[in-house]
Amino acid sequence: MNPGDIEKEKPDEPAIETRGLRMRYGSADVLRGVDLRVRRGEVVALLGPNGAGKTTTIEILEGFRRRSAGEVRVLGTDPDDGDEAWRARLGIVLQSWRDHGRWRVRELLDQLGRYYTPYSTAERRRPYDPQELIGLVGLEGQAEASVARLSGGQRRRLDVAIGLVGRPELLFLDEPTVGFDPQARQEFHELVRRLADLEDTTILLTTHDLDEAERLADRILILVGGVIVADGGAAELTRRVSGKAEVRYNLDGEWHAASVEDAAGYVRGLFERHGDAVTDLEVRRTRLEEVYLAMVRDFESAGHAEVPGRLAEVPA
Numbered sequence: 241m242n243p244g245d246i247e248k249e250k251p252d253e254p255a256i257e258t259r260g261l262r263m264r265y266g267s268a269d270v271l272r273g274v275d276l277r278v279r280r281g282e283v284v285a286l287l288g289p290n291g292a293g294k295t296t297t298i299e300i301l302e303g304f305r306r307r308s309a310g311e312v313r314v315l316g317t318d319p320d321d322g323d324e325a326w327r328a329r330l331g332i333v334l335q336s337w338r339d340h341g342r343w344r345v346r347e348l349l350d351q352l353g354r355y356y357t358p359y360s361t362a363e364r365r366r367p368y369d370p371q372e373l374i375g376l377v378g379l380e381g382q383a384e385a386s387v388a389r390l391s392g393g394q395r396r397r398l399d400v401a402i403g404l405v406g407r408p409e410l411l412f413l414d415e416p417t418v419g420f421d422p423q424a425r426q427e428f429h430e431l432v433r434r435l436a437d438l439e440d441t442t443i444l445l446t447t448h449d450l451d452e453a454e455r456l457a458d459r460i461l462i463l464v465g466g467v468i469v470a471d472g473g474a475a476e477l478t479r480r481v482s483g484k485a486e487v488r489y490n491l492d493g494e495w496h497a498a499s500v501e502d503a504a505g506y507v508r509g510l511f512e513r514h515g516d517a518v519t520d521l522e523v524r525r526t527r528l529e530e531v532y533l534a535m536v537r538d539f540e541s542a543g544h545a546e547v548p549g550r551l552a553e554v555p556a
């Protein structure tokens with residue numbers, strides 16, 4: 241079977257699907273039955289406190305780590321059985337990657353890109369042209385710089401370029417924007433949206449930046465205590481925790497605030513009653529960060545036994 245054939249397999253199958261995924265390190269159960277589905281073309285953010293098992297999950301999906309139990313399919317293949325053709329369809333940006341110090345940026349991308357040439361298809365030309373990729377991640381000024389001389393943020397941009405060089409169908413990003421300045425972060429967000437919208441790339445990312453998750457992801461998964469405790473769009477998760485919005489406004493020079501369920505109705509009434517006397521109107525719903533912290537707190541204060549039927553021992 242050649243790589244072209246593989247790409248045409250089961251187009252409706254989700255890019256990622258796990259059922260009852262479990263991982264035990266020694267006697268510690270880190271993943272206790274993770275069920276997740278990521279549709280093709282979706283951008284999904286995996287959130288969770290330090291040590292929740294996000295990297296472990298991603299590494300299992302990438303085929304870097306063998307799971308203890310459960311079913312996993314990534315682009316139609318069990319990662320434990322993934323071959324080179326399967327790997328060529330993935331893009332991976334790890335939390336840290338330190339090597340290639342003497343290489344120059346363009347040279348490195350050119351070399352790494354050659355690995356993907358045999359896996360080029362009519363739908364997905366592989367690899368990216370190094371110069372185009374350098375422009376895409378904003379490293380034009382560093383194309384001829386040696387890797388050891390890049391700043392932390394530039395190095396991270398290169399990590400992203402390395403993850404993209406094979407024009408992946410599925411891209412894993414583990415805390416991709418750590419060390420980015422605000423402008424680099426914004427450019428990176430635009431890049432991710434462009435990859436998802438124009439190149440139909442499926443993206444699974446982990447981040448501790450809740451604003452980033454909200455801005456980038458079609459869907460957010462919260463991993464706590466080894467299970468997914470919440471799954472939905474940012475607005476949906478926010479509504480689930482707090483249906484209320486805060487309306488602030490100035491009326492005849494005095495500030496007012498109200499916590500209301502129907503913000504649109506409240507604002508309509510406000511203008512009907514006071515017209516132009518209302519100024520500086522602001523409607524603010526609960527921020528994702530508050531929602532996230534409330535969910536983690538609830539889970540932790542309930543004790544982990546609150547997730548029924550999911551905490552059984554992983555078979556040794």
Ligand SMILES: Nc1ncnc2c1ncn2[C@@H]1O[C@H](COP(=O)(O)OP(=O)(O)OP(=O)(O)O)[C@@H](O)[C@H]1O
Nearest residue numbers: 265266268270288289290291292293294295296297
């Ligand atoms: N190779 C290993 N052997 C033993 N324990 C491990 C191993 N790798 C990870 N762990 C443990 O598994 C748990 C989950 O780690 P993991 O790196 O997956 O978490 P994470 O959610 O990615 O955390 P962070 O947000 O800090 O990156 C942690 O308690 C960690 O100490």
